[in-house]
Structures are given as structure tokens and as C-alpha cells.
Amino acid sequence: MSEESRPTGVVISVQSLLYHTPIESIERMLDALDNSSRIGLEEGVCRGFVVTLGDGSSSRVLRDEDVDALRARCPHIHEIRYHWFARNVGTAQGHNAMAALRDDADYVIFSNPDVVVEPRAVWRMLEVFDDPAVGFVEAKQLPIEHPKDFSSATGQTSWATTAFAMTPSDLFRQLEGFDAQTFFMYCDDVDYSWRVREADRTVVYQPAAVVFHDKYLSTDARWQPTNAEVRYSAEASLLMAHKWSRPRLLKRILKMYDASDVGAQRAAAAEFRRRRSRGLLVEPRDPQHRIGTFVKYGYAKHRYSL
Known part of the structure; x- marks a missing residue:
């Protein structure tokens, strides 16, 4: 192929x-992506x-x-593929399965369906x-920017949230995607970010790239997590402490959840112990604490609290 005819x-x-997403939200997401594609092509x-x-x-x-109508609605998106899993597979397994459907992309973007x-x-x-x-x-993300800290000079940060994030496809395959054995949802993106850094690549926050991420806020503009978010984020916090070699932290979180008035947190502690007793946990890594960043019960320093 000559230099002139090589695709650019x-x-x-x-x-x-x-997950039971209203079609109006899907249309709104795809309309914005179609416009992005138009600009990229032009x-x-x-x-x-x-x-x-x-x-x-x-x-x-x-x-x-409906899928045919979405394809007609978005002429600048070259292909819209729809796959029904017939069950709630969780974010890690779901994204791994979707990525396996395509092997021709240079970069993959993970997007929440309520992101524009x-x-x-x-x-x-x-x-x-x-x-x-x-x-x-x-x-x-707007209207609520994630509070985790980042370098104002380089954009480097501890981890990237897959509400809307991009990674090279070859790196995603090299790292074998998200850890679906460990994470059902929540912290699969933190874990992937840390494995990216473990592979001597950086994780970067790009504030010039703006997306709207629909959030439920209280009257004083605070984030209101759902019961599922409370349960699975609690479970993920235990799994992160185990996988990234923080046994003392794990012990403290278990003790805190055992004494919690929140049923979802007590259930998370019970599920962790069930997995541990059945040998379902992955081997811990990063014993020298070179990569993992634990600040209180979070995974990065925060610039402000939600």
C-alpha cells in the first residue's frame, strides 16, 4: 500500500x-457520540x-x-452492535465480553449509558x-467532578473512573481486561488503573475532555448513592484491600462493616468471608505497596469531599 493510500x-x-436503561438515555448518549464521530471523520x-x-x-x-432505528439515527457511527446477556453480568465481565466482540479497534472507551x-x-x-x-x-465529569487528586502539570492520577475513560486496545488485551473473577462492579476500574501503572504506563485525568454524567443529588447538592452502590462498593473495598496486600486495612474494614447499622455493609463482610473460606480470592499482589494507594478507605487523595 502506498503512503498516499494508507488509511489515516x-x-x-x-x-x-x-441495565434497564430507558431508550431515551441511550438515544441521548448515541446522539452525542455520533456528533463526536462526525468531527473525527471530518x-x-x-x-x-x-x-x-x-x-x-x-x-x-x-x-x-429499536437497534435498526438507532443505526439510522446515527449515520456517523459506523456500526452499532447490541448484545443481550440475559442476566446481570456486572461491569467487569460485561465490558470484557463486549471488548472480545471486536479486535479491530485501536482504542476502547468505556462509557456509562447516562453519560453525554x-x-x-x-x-x-x-x-x-x-x-x-x-x-x-x-x-x-459534570455536574459533579470526581474529587480525587491529580497533577496539574501532567494530569497523572491514581486511577481513572470508567464512567468515561479510554485505553489502547492492545494494552487492555495485554492486561487481560478487568478482573471479573474479583469484581462484580465497582473498583474494577481502580484495579485496572493500578495494573496499568504496574505495567509502567501512566493514568491521566484530562479536564479539557468534558462529559455530563447524570447523578441524583440531594437538596444540598450532595451525591446520593443507591443501595446497590453501597453494597457493591463495600464489597469491592474488602476485595481491593485483599488483592493489593493490605491485610491490616482489610481487618479494620471487616470490623467496621460487622458493626455497621447498614445492612448492605454487613452483607458485604459476609460475602467476603464466604469467598475466602471457599478459596475464591485471587493471590495478593504489590506486597511492597509500590502501586496501590489507600487513603483512609479510598484509593487516592481527594481535593474535596462529596
């Missing part, structure tokens, strides 16, 4: 895990832009005719990969 730009694969930044929707709902969110991207956010994230040391890039 990259192939971007966006994947989003649905400016020669990309040569392919594809979206995979994985559905973990108990019944299909989208009918075949600013038109140039994808391409501002892609620019960060001009530095070959970068392995994972996260966008800025």
Missing part, C-alpha cells in the same frame, strides 16, 4: 453496559467509530427494530496518547 486516523470502539482523526451496547437487564431493553459527551471530548482524550507512556485517560 484511528478506530475507536465505545462500549456501554445497559478532521481525519478517525477512520472508524463503532459502539457496542451490552445489555445486562432481565429482559431486552432494545428490540431489533461534549463533541470534542473523545479527541482531546486521544491527544493525551501522543505520549506513549500513557495507558489510561479519564474525562472530566
